[in-house]
Structures are given as C-alpha cells and as structure tokens.
Amino acid sequence: MEREFKTEELLGASFDCGCGRTHSTRFSRMIMEDGAVEKLPGLLKELGCSRPYVICDTNTYEACGAEVFRVLEKAGVAFDSVILKSPEDGDIPADELSLGRVCMAFPKDCDMVVSVGAGTINDLGRYLSYIAGRDFVLVLTSPSMDGAVSGVACLIQNQLKITFPAHAPLALVADLGMMSRSPMKMLSAGVGDILGKYNCLTDWRLSAMVNGEYFCPTIEGIMRSAIDKTMEAAGKLSQRREEDIKTLTEGLVLSGIAMDFAGNSRPASGAEHHISHYFEMQFLFDGIPAVLHGTKVGIGTVMMLRLYNELAKMERPDFAALKADAAAKAAAGPYEESPQFAAWKAEMERAYRGAAPMVTALERKAQKNAPARLLKRLESIEKHWDDIVCLAAQTPASGAIRGILEGLGAPVRPDQVGVCRQYVADGILYAKELRDRYTILQLLWDIGRLADMKELLLKEFAE
Numbered sequence: 010m011e012r013e014f015k016t017e018e019l020l021g022a023s024f025d026c027g028c029g030r031t032h033s034t035r036f037s038r039m040i041m042e043d044g045a046v047e048k049l050p051g052l053l054k055e056l057g058c059s060r061p062y063v064i065c066d067t068n069t070y071e072a073c074g075a076e077v078f079r080v081l082e083k084a085g086v087a088f089d090s091v092i093l094k095s096p097e098d099g100d101i102p103a104d105e106l107s108l109g110r111v112c113m114a115f116p117k118d119c120d121m122v123v124s125v126g127a128g129t130i131n132d133l134g135r136y137l138s139y140i141a142g143r144d145f146v147l148v149l150t151s152p153s154m155d156g157a158v159s160g161v162a163c164l165i166q167n168q169l170k171i172t173f174p175a176h177a178p179l180a181l182v183a184d185l186g187m188m189s190r191s192p193m194k195m196l197s198a199g200v201g202d203i204l205g206k207y208n209c210l211t212d213w214r215l216s217a218m219v220n221g222e223y224f225c226p227t228i229e230g231i232m233r234s235a236i237d238k239t240m241e242a243a244g245k246l247s248q249r250r251e252e253d254i255k256t257l258t259e260g261l262v263l264s265g266i267a268m269d270f271a272g273n274s275r276p277a278s279g280a281e282h283h284i285s286h287y288f289e290m291q292f293l294f295d296g297i298p299a300v301l302h303g304t305k306v307g308i309g310t311v312m313m314l315r316l317y318n319e320l321a322k323m324e325r326p327d328f329a330a331l332k333a334d335a336a337a338k339a340a341a342g343p344y345e346e347s348p349q350f351a352a353w354k355a356e357m358e359r360a361y362r363g364a365a366p367m368v369t370a371l372e373r374k375a376q377k378n379a380p381a382r383l384l385k386r387l388e389s390i391e392k393h394w395d396d397i398v399c400l401a402a403q404t405p406a407s408g409a410i411r412g413i414l415e416g417l418g419a420p421v422r423p424d425q426v427g428v429c430r431q432y433v434a435d436g437i438l439y440a441k442e443l444r445d446r447y448t449i450l451q452l453l454w455d456i457g458r459l460a461d462m463k464e465l466l467l468k469e470f471a472e
C-alpha cells in the first residue's frame with residue numbers, strides 16, 4: 010500500500026530525502042473554510058505585512074476581490090491594488106503586457122503581494138513577488154489548476170510559454186463557500202489538470218529509464234496522493250458540496266507542494282501539458298481568447314494516455330535498423346548543417362510562426378533530435394524496452410479518464426474547444442519541441458512511430 014500524504018504534514022516542510030536532495034517549501038499556512046477571507050487581515054498581520062498589494066482581474070474581483078477589499082477596509086488595513094480587465098470570453102494571458110500592467114501599478118512601499126485568483130493572476134503575483142523580493146499570499150478563487158502553491162510561474166514570453174522561478178505563497182486562503190460557487194468548467198479544469206499527472210508521472214519515469222534523469226519516489230508519492238484526492242472528489246463535484254471542493258483543493262495543493270519540492274514542474278507537467286501549451290500558442294497567434302489551462306490539459310491527457318495504451322501493446326521496434334539509420338546520419342556531418350535539420354527548421358517556422366526562433370534556439374542548445382543523441386537513447390530504449398512496455402501498461406485506459414471528464418461536462422476532444430485538425434496534427438508532432446523534457450512524444454519519435462501514432466490520434470480525436 011502506498012503511503013498517503015496529507016497537506017498539513019507538508020506545510021513549511023524541509024527535509025533530506027532518500028533521493029539525495031533536500032526538499033523544502035515556503036508554503037506554510039493554509040486557511041481553508043467557509044468565510045476564510047474574513048481571516049485575511051489577521052493572517053497578514055501575523056505574517057508581518059503592513060501594506061499589501063492586491064492583484065485581481067475583473068472576474069476574480071467580482072467573485073472574491075470585492076470581498077477582500079471590503080474585509081481589508083473594515084479591518085483598517087491600508088493597501089494598494091490593480092484590477093486587470095478580463096476579456097469577454099476567456100482568461101487574461103500571463104504575458105508581457107499583463108505582467109507590465111501589474112508591475113507598473115506596484116507601489117514600492119507595499120511589503121506583500123496578494124493575488125486574488127487562480128490561474129494567470131496567481132502566476133503574475135507569484136512572479137512579481139519573486140522579482141520584487143516580497144512575500145506572497147494567495148487568495149484562491151477556484152480550484153481550477155494545480156499551480157496554486159508551486160514555486161514556479163508559467164508566463165508567456167515572445168508568444169512562448171516559459172516556466173520562470175517564482176515565490177510559492179507563504180499562505181493560502183481558500184474560501185470554500187465562495188469556491189463552491191465556481192463555474193462547473195473551473196472545477197472540471199482542476200480535475201483535468203490533476204488527471205494529467207497520470208501521464209506526466211509516467212513521462213518522468215520513462216525519462217529516468219531512458220536518460221537516467223533524476224527521479225524522486227517521495228515526490229511521486231505526493232503526486233499520487235493528489236491524484237487520489239481528486240479521484241475521490243471528481244464524481245461528486247456536481248453537487249457542489251464544500252467537503253468535495255475541499256478534497257479537490259487539497260489535491261491541487263499537494264500537487265503544488267510536490268512541484269515546489271522538485272524545484273521545477275517536472276512532476277506536474279509532461280506531454281499532456283506540452284500539447285496543451287501548443288494549442289494555447291495557436292490561440293494566441295490567432296487572437297482567440299484562451300481556454301482554461303486545466304481544460305486543455307484534460308484533453309491532452311486523454312490523447313497522451315491513448316499513446317501510452319498503444320505503447321503497452323507495441324511490438325519490439327527493429328532497433329538494429331533504427332540505430333543504423335541514426336549512426337549513418339550522425340556520420341554524415343554536423344547536425345545543424347544537415348538537410349533534416351533544415352527541413353525541421355522550416356516546419357518550425359510553419360508550426361510555431363513568430364515563436365519559431367525560440368524553438369530553434371532551444372534545439373540548438375538541447376540537441377534532442379541530433380542523430381548522435383538519438384543513437385545513445387536508442388541503445389538505452391533497446392535495453393529497457395520490456396520495462397518501458399510494462400510502465401506503459403500501468404497507465405489508466407484513456408477511455409476511463411475520458412469518462413471522468415465527460416461526467417463533469419468537460420471537453421475531451423480538441424475540436425470541442427475550437428482547435429482545428431491541422432493544429433492537432435502539428436501539436437502531436439511538434440509539441441515536444443517546446444521544452445527539453447523527455448516524454449512519450451519524444452520516445453515515439455525516437456522509435457520512428459510518431460507519424461503513424463499521429464494518424465491514429467487524428468482518427469479518434471479530430472475527425
């Protein structure tokens with residue numbers, strides 16, 4: 010039986026782990042109850058804050074920010090604030106413009122950043138608090154994504170989604186009464202973000218096998234507890250009971266702590282996030298309002314798990330032929346001067362448009378598709394093939410995860426959120442170029458099966 014981790018035991022934790030690293034988190038206080046916002050002034054005082062800077066958007070202001078302002082005023086707490094204007098339909102992008110607005114309104118004498126929100130507003134506040142050297146408190150408005158208490162911020166720079174170091178919140182205030190009134194699509198997005206862990210944890214283990222990448226079983230165990238919490242709550246969320254909202258929120262918080270322990274998003278983000286980021290970038294390029302993060306991750310998860318399900322029954326590749334091909338390409342001359350690099354670069358310019366230079370620069374640095382690197386991985390994949398198939402067989406059936414999301418009324422196919430067939434095809438082939446992070450997509454490319462797996466996914470998810 011796996012150990013179950015509880016949020017309370019991990020608050021402000023710092024310990025030497027069996028994996029050889031020391032894990033710690035700044036996140037040390039959590040007020041999760043009906044009417045929790047009433048306790049914000051007392052909490053801020055306890056944390057030594059004399060003048061908070063409160064960040065909202067028009068949606069989160071309406072849902073909770075107005076209440077935060079009222080409570081602070083009533084308690085006589087002086088504060089400054091900024092309210093970003095939400096688009097009619099969708100979420101504010103966490104990009105240079107939004108961050109600029111938040112920074113420009115930031116008065117230097119504020120000694121604490123308080124975000125009232127869930128996704129973008131949280132990322133912006135977390136990053137500002139980090140660069141401004143202030144502490145950070147989060148008033149969570151809905152359990153819609155898992156990044157709530159993590160120590161990284163996902164921001165868009167030059168139209169590319171990048172993970173930046175940031176401050177995890179010192180404290181989290183989650184008003185369960187308020188959160189239970191969140192739109193259903195936000196609750197199902199939270200579930201989608203966590204169900205994605207089935208995939209990304211497998212990606213992480215896969216990379217540990219193939220590349221010898223660092224892996225921590227304790228962090229994985231915390232993530233598994235987050236999944237268990239979420240599964241416990243998922244079927245009951247439509248009743249909007251505070252106890253189920255609390256269970257889901259605890260799952261999201263556990264996931265954030267695990268990320269904070271890892272110091273990066275590896276335990277929380279794999280191919281399901283990469284393809285979701287790829288879709289989001291196309292929305293940005295086309296000027297279409299963003300779809301909730303967890304909603305896209307849920308769709309990506311159903312698709313990527315389908316690939317693992319296929320991998321579980323895949324025949325052993327012809328490694329001799331694959332290695333001979335890679336060796337011949339490696340011997341033919343410098344990778345970046347090769348015709349295949351030129352062809353790949355042209356594809357990046359088409360599929361990534363304005364963000365192509367950053368993707369190309371990443372590949373020049375990471376060399377993940379270079380024949381010499383591929384050859385080395387093929388040796389490793391060949392050696393571990395049986396274990397890889399076994400790992401794939403342990404992932405849940407894509408259809409089961411799809412059923413859970415559908416039960417919540419969440420979209421499970423890209424076209425349900427307005428992603429066209431071409432973007433789905435390109436996402437399957439090229440989402441892996443967004444990061445130097447090994448996933449199922451890179452493995453399938455390594456063994457020469459990505460193109461035909463793309464056809465399979467297109468048939469099931471984009472026809």
Ligand SMILES: [Zn+2]
Pocket residue numbers: 026027028029030032225226227228
């Ligand atoms: Zn560890």
Ligand SMILES: [Zn+2]
Pocket residue numbers: 154155156202277282302306
């Ligand atoms: Zn996520």
